[in-house]
Amino acid sequence: MDDPLLIAGEKFSSRLIMGTGGAPSLAVLDRALAASGTELTTVAMRRVDPAAAGSVLDLLADRGIRVLPNTAGCFTATEAVRVARLAREALGTSWVKLEVIADERTLLPDPVELLTAADQLVADGFTVLPYTSDDPVLARRLEQAGCAAVMPLGSPIGSGLGIRNQHNIELIVESAGVPVILDAGIGTASDAAIAMELGCAGVLLATSVTRARSPELMAESMRLAVTAGRLAFLAGRVPRRRYALASSPPAG
Amino acid sequence: MKVVINGEPHQAAGAMSLAQAVAVLTRAESGVAAAVNGDVVRRAAWHTTQLADGDEVEVMTAVQGG
Numbered sequence: 001m002d003d004p005l006l007i008a009g010e011k012f013s014s015r016l017i018m019g020t021g022g023a024p025s026l027a028v029l030d031r032a033l034a035a036s037g038t039e040l041t042t043v044a045m046r047r048v049d050p051a052a053a054g055s056v057l058d059l060l061a062d063r064g065i066r067v068l069p070n071t072a073g074c075f076t077a078t079e080a081v082r083v084a085r086l087a088r089e090a091l092g093t094s095w096v097k098l099e100v101i102a103d104e105r106t107l108l109p110d111p112v113e114l115l116t117a118a119d120q121l122v123a124d125g126f127t128v129l130p131y132t133s134d135d136p137v138l139a140r141r142l143e144q145a146g147c148a149a150v151m152p153l154g155s156p157i158g159s160g161l162g163i164r165n166q167h168n169i170e171l172i173v174e175s176a177g178v179p180v181i182l183d184a185g186i187g188t189a190s191d192a193a194i195a196m197e198l199g200c201a202g203v204l205l206a207t208s209v210t211r212a213r214s215p216e217l218m219a220e221s222m223r224l225a226v227t228a229g230r231l232a233f234l235a236g237r238v239p240r241r242r243y244a245l246a247s248s249p250p251a252g
Numbered sequence: 253m254k255v256v257i258n259g260e261p262h263q264a265a266g267a268m269s270l271a272q273a274v275a276v277l278t279r280a281e282s283g284v285a286a287a288v289n290g291d292v293v294r295r296a297a298w299h300t301t302q303l304a305d306g307d308e309v310e311v312m313t314a315v316q317g318g
Contacts, residue, residue: 021316043314043318044317045313046314048280048311048312069314072318083312086292087312089294089295090282090283090284099318
């Protein structure tokens with residue numbers, strides 16, 4: 001079935017966006033990305049380390065996976081805008097996963113700095129994909145600011161706690177005019193399927209794959225879960241009933 | 253002249269361009285960006301950007317993350 005994910009006019013046949021953090025080696029990451037079927041994958045921007053061996057950029061280029069730089073580690077709008085501009089220059093893309101976090105313990109987004117940074121980056125011509133809390137009002141404000149998608153968290157980054165407030169995710173999906181991508185908190189395949197069943201346009205995950213006992217196997221399970229959840233969403237689930245409804249004819 | 257490259261003090265014998273400062277760390281032809289005192293400088297302008305005493309240079313690339 002032809003059902004591409006559309007972000008800012010670009011088509012992706014996979015609805016699974018991968019992160020690259022936490023993998024034990026580039027070789028393991030490479031196999032996991034291949035198994036995931038992803039076409040869009042995040043990287044972080046850091047100071048050049050002359051001793052570093054191998055490059056995640058070469059790996060993504062070899063696989064034909066589009067790179068999505070993030071602003072991980074930024075606590076203020078000013079820092080995030082600077083990192084986004086460095087990424088645009090280094091990687092030749094104006095797409096950015098905008099992350100502005102409030103503190104190290106929760107890694108929750110700082111809504112005020114996030115919205116400020118989104119405003120500045122949109123004005124500077126960036127295609128902004130913000131990592132946000134599961135607040136429907138903030139999601140709406142980010143969309144109004146011109147973001148190309150909104151990416152609410154299911155639960156804190158790396159926690160694997162799944163989607164703690166499914167109702168809020170539904171509210172965001174209901175009113176959003178841009179793709180909603182569930183970002184952060186996915187623990188296992190069922191969490192990714194639930195995100196898609198709730199109507200999310202895609203899922204972004206890293207830890208649940210890169211730190212799984214078998215990253216490659218978990219990546220494949222995520223690929224299938226995202227597809228299964230999407231198909232279930234499109235198919236339309238039956239209503240929940242309080243009592244049984246016989247599936248065999250009662251007469252005859 | 254003394255400049256700071258990715259947080260490390262660096263003593264230059266004479267004039268130093270941004271291109272020379274970047275080359276202290278990497279010879280990569282792509283995937284690298286540089287900023288001087290917080291302002292991003294396009295790669296095409298690295299050779300013509302002369303550093304001044306005390307300038308802080310950041311040289312960044314993509315790593316696994318997110």
